[in-house]
Amino acid sequence: MTPSPTTPRTLPPRRLLAVAAALALSGGVAEARTAPAQPSTTPGPAASAAAPTCPLGVFHCPPRPESYAMCRPNALLEFYDPTLPRDPALRESADTDVQSTHVDSSNQAYYRLSGNVRIERADQLLRADRIDYNDSTTDYDAQGNVRYQEAGELLSADRLRGNNQANHGVAENVRYQLLQSRGNGTAARGELLDAQHSRYSQVTYSTCDVGHHLWEVRAKDLKIDKADGVGVARGATMRFANVPFLYLPYFTFPVDNRRKSGFLYPTFGSSNRSGTMFAIPYYLNLAPNYDATLEPRIYTQRGTLLAGEFRYLVPGTRGQLNVEYLPNDRGEDTPGGDATHGQDRWLLKYGDVTRLGGPWVFSTSINRASDRSYLRDFGNDLYTSAIGTLASNAYVRGGGDWWSASFGADSYQNVDPYLPDTVVQYKRWPRATLGLDLPINRWLEFGADTEAVAFRKDDVIEGKRLDLYPYLAADFRGAAWFVRPRLAYRYTAYELDGDYQRYGYRGPLGGTQVSPFDDRTPSRALPIASLDTGLIFDRRTALFGTSYTQTLEPRLYYLYVPYRNQNDLPLFDTRLMSFDYWQLFSPNRFSGADRQMDANNLTAALTTRLLDDSGVERLSASIGQIHYFSPQRVQLPSSNVATAAPTDWVHSDYVAQLGIQLNDRWRLDSAYQWNPNTRLTDLGTLGLQRRIGADGIFNFSYRFRRNYLKQYDASAIFPISERWRLLGRWVYSVRDRRTVEALAGVEYDSCCVAVRVVGRHYVIARGPVTDRGNTNNALMFELVFKGLGAFNGQTEDVLRRGILGYQ
Incomplete structure (x- = not known):
C-alpha cells in the first residue's frame, strides 16, 4: 500500500497497535477506527447493459455500444468493495482504519499483523494474511493472499512490499484489473508508482475474461497512466487465439474511452477497379478541441494515395476537412469517363458551421473531385454507394419566431463517368430566400415564401428568377373537425442573359417544334386558392383480444389555380414530382418555380387508424382520389427528363396506403396506385x-x-x-x-x-x-x-x- 508521505495520523502508531493487541487478547477482531469512511455506490467494472432494440421501421439504427454482456464474472471483483470513495485526493486528509486478528509488537519499531489483516484509508484498501510494518522507515511487507484496491485499479499478488514515505510499492506474481475499463492481465512484477501510474514487467493486457484471453497484448514492459488514459507497451506482441500476429517494439493504446495519438489498425480491401488496398491511419490528438488523421493507402493497380482528415471545434464554430491525393495514377481509364492514366487525382471535402451572432449562422459544404471517375475508382468499395453528383454550397442563414432567411450559392459536379456534364443541374449562384409566417390572431396568419436566384450553366440558357409567393391562411378547428381556407398569389419573373435568343422552348403539350425565346423578361402571375376540410370520428373497438380506439377521418380538399400559358418560361430547376398520397393535397405537382400547375380539382380521401391505450398508432389505412373538373393544361416539354403526363381525364389514380404494426415483432407498409382510365x-x-x-x-x-x-x-x-x-x-x-x-x-x-x-x-x-x-x-x-x-x-x-x- 502506498499512502502519501504527508498523511496525518490522529493516533500515534504504537497506540493504534496497542488497541489492536488488547482486542486480540480478548479473542475478538482487532479494530481501531480513527474516522469513518464515506461510502460510495459507484460500481466496479460490470458487464455493459444490452443496447436498446431499434424500433421497427427506423431507417438508420444507431450503432450498438460495446457490450460485455457475454463475459463471465470477473474473479478479481470478488474482493471489490463498492463503498470506498473514488477520489485519490482524499488520502491527504483521511484517517487510517486497521483491522486484524493478531498483533505482535515485541519490537517497538516493528509490528506484525496477521489473520485477515485489513488496512483502509480513503480509496485505498489492503488485505493480506500477514503484514509486517516498520514504523521507523515506513516500510511494509504484505504476504499471503494479497489484495489491494484503489480508485482506478484492483490488484492481487503473492507479495507486496513498499515504502509509505517513498510512495512506492512492488508486487510479485501479479493479477490486475482496471476499474475504469475491463483492462486486466497478469505480470511477473508490478510497481505501484502513485495513485494514477503503475508499471508491470513480463505482462499481459486484455479486456477479455480473466484467465480466458481470446486476444491479448504481451509485452516486456507496460506502463499504465490512468490520468491520461494511456497504456504504453514496449516489446509488445499482439495475439489472437494465442497466435501472435503483430509485433511492435513500441505500442500505445487507450485504457479508457478518451482519445489519444497513435496508429490505428490497418485497413485491407480489394476491388476490381483499383486492386488490393492497404492503409494504416495515424491519429493525432492535437488538442482537446481539434484533431487530425493521416492515412497513407497503397492501391496495387494505381499507386500510393495520401488521405487526411482534420476536425476542429472552437467557440461558435465546428468543421471538418478531408483531402485525398494520388499522384501519377497508374490505373486504366474508365470507358466513357475522363482520361486518368498518368494524371494526379484528388478529392476535397470540407464542412463548417459558424455562428455569426444573433440568429445568424454561416454553413458551408464543399465537395470536389479531380475527375468524373474518382469516386468509382477510389470510393470505399464496401460502404460508399454510387454518387452521381457532388454538391457544394455556402449559406448565411437566420431565423426567428415568424421569419427565416438565407443567402448563399449552390454548385454541382458530375462524378458519373457514364453521363455527360449536361445532365448536371444548374448552379444557383447566388441565391436568397425569405420566409414569413406571421400570426394575425389565433386562427389567421399571413405568410410568404420568396426566392431570388441566378442560374448558371455552360452551353444552355442562363438567367435570374424572382419568385414571390405570399398567402393568407386560416385554421378553424374543433375536437372533431377542421376547416382550413388558404388564398395565395404567385408572381414569378425572369431576366434572361444577353444571348437568350440562341435557345428555344418546346411547343405546348410536349410538341417537338422549338421556338426561340423572344422575351428577355418573361413573367407569370396567378392566384392559388384552396380549402381543406375534414372530420374525425372515433370509437372503442377490439381486435385479437386487444382494445383500441378506431378513428374514421374523411377529408375533402379543393384547389383552384387558373391556367397561364408558361411555355415561354425557361426550365431551370423544375421537375415533375412523383405522384403519391400527399400529392392529393399539394398545390403544385412540379418542384421549383418554373411551372405552376393549373387546377380545378377536388380531392376526396378517407383514413382510419387504430390507436392502442397508450396512444401509439398500430394501424393506418388511407385511400384517396382527385376529381378534375377541367383538364390540367400546364405541361413539361417532352424532351425533359421528367415529362408531365396529360390529364385530359376526369379522375386521377386511386391512391392507397397501409401501415400495420400490431406488436413489436412485425411491421407491414404498403402503397398502391391504380389508374381507372388505363x-x-x-x-x-x-x-x-x-x-x-x-x-x-x-x-x-x-x-x-x-x-x-x-x-x-x-x-x-x-x-x-x-x-x-x-x-x-x-x-x-x-x-x-x-x-x-x-x-x-x-x-x-x-x-x-x-x-x-x-x-x-x-x-x-x-x-x-x-x-x-x-x-x-x-x-x-x-x-x-x-x-x-x-x-x-x-x-x-x-x-x-x-x-x-x-x-
Missing part, C-alpha cells in the same frame, strides 16, 4: 419487417413503378446462436434483368471480440444493362477488439444502411 397499376410497394429473436431481423420489399422500376429487395440478420449471426441482402431489378446488389456475411460476437466478414457485389454507376464493367466486387474483413479498437472498423456502416433494422 386500368393499369401505376405504382405498387410492399414492405415487410419481422424481428427474429432479440437481435435478428427479416426485411422484404417489392417496388414497382410502371415503365420505370420493378425491384425485389430482401435482407436478413439471422442469429444462429448468442454469438453467431448470418447477414445478407439481395436486390434484383426485373426490368434490367440483373442483380443490383448482393451482400453476404457472417458476424461473430463474444465477450471481447467481434468478427465480421462481408462480401458485396453491386452496381457502381449507370450504364447499359449489357455493360458488366459498371459493377464491382468487394470483400472486407473486420476484427474488433473491444476496448482497444478494430481492424477495418467501418463495415458496420454499410450494414446499417443496407439492412433495415441492423444494429
